[in-house]
Amino acid sequence: MGEDMEEEYEGGIVKKFMFVNRKAPYGTIYALEVLEMVLISAAFDQDVHIAFLDDGIYQIKKGQDTKELGMKNFSPTYRALEGYDIEKLFVERESLEERGLTEDDLLVPVEVISRAEMGALMAGMDVVLTA
Amino acid sequence: MKFGILVNEGPYNHQASDSAYRFAKAAIDKGHEIYRVFFYYDGVLNATKHSEPPSDDRNVIKNWQKLAEDHKVDLVVCVAAGFRRGIVEDSLAPGFRISGLGQLIEAGIQADRMVTFGD
Known part of the structure; x- marks a missing residue:
């Protein structure tokens, strides 16, 4: 399998992938396991995009402290994405505004786009994976 | 068309x-190909051989198993998500295999359409 896969990627299929984060970082495991998908995708040299909308934007909010929750604070990992050449991060403006947040509250550089623009961006993707 | 699920x-x-399952079956019946079904998050629990539903209910695990048997559909369980939830090699019903998340990304690359079932 490993050999086959390598051949295929040398064949150079590059697709536009988008990982869509819609859920809060804690409370369910979705955010953490989406992040694990994102990290694996980096090994495949694809055109990776990450979208944050609805409560998903809390995943990249500054100042997360999970000590009292007894859960691991995995938010520093988002800052490491740059090192994997994953730099296309999009945040929906309406989701920010609805939660009284601004770009300054976020711990990574992102592009803030409108809900309509987000829809158009998604429509242009080859593969959209979400949770 | 080649579908990833x-x-x-x-x-x-x-x-x-x-x-x-119903989507996969309908697609196959229409002559399409299912490149792979990838089970992630709690979806990994679909692979357990220990599931025994009441006899008057459908058997979700057996449905998948039969699909793999009849149509050679590749059923892949995420290793990391599985280990978290107690799904290991020994827990697998026939027809399922455990592998890495790379299998999901690869399905996305190889399939014409990737379809997600979840919330």
Whole structure:
């Protein structure tokens, strides 16, 4: 399998992938396991995009402290994405505004786009994976 | 068309797995190909051989198993998500295999369409 896969990627299929984060970082495991998908995708040299909308934007909010929750604070990992050449991060403006947040509250550089623009961006993707 | 399928939820608790199964079956009946079904999040629980639903209910795990038997559909369980939830090699019903998340990304690259079933 490993050999086959390598051949295929040398064949150079590059697709536009988008990982869509819609859920809060804690409370369910979705955010953490989406992040694990994102990290694996980096090994495949694809055109990776990450979208944050609805409560998903809390995943990249500054100042997360999970000590009292007894859960691991995995938010520093988002800052490491740059090192994997994953730099296309999009945040929906309406989701920010609805939660009284601004770009300054976020711990990574992102592009803030409108809900309509987000829809158009998604429509242009080859593969959209979400949770 | 070549489809990749992602199942994000466990059996019985959620309809996602039933819907994914019915989608896969309908696609095959129409002459399409299922490149792979990838089970992630609680979806990994669809692979357990220990599931024994009441006899008057559908058997979600057996449905998948039969699909793999009849049509050689590749059923892949995420190793990391599985280990978290107690799904290991020994827990697998026939027809399922355990592998890495790379298999999901690869399905996305190889399939014409990737379809997600979950919340």
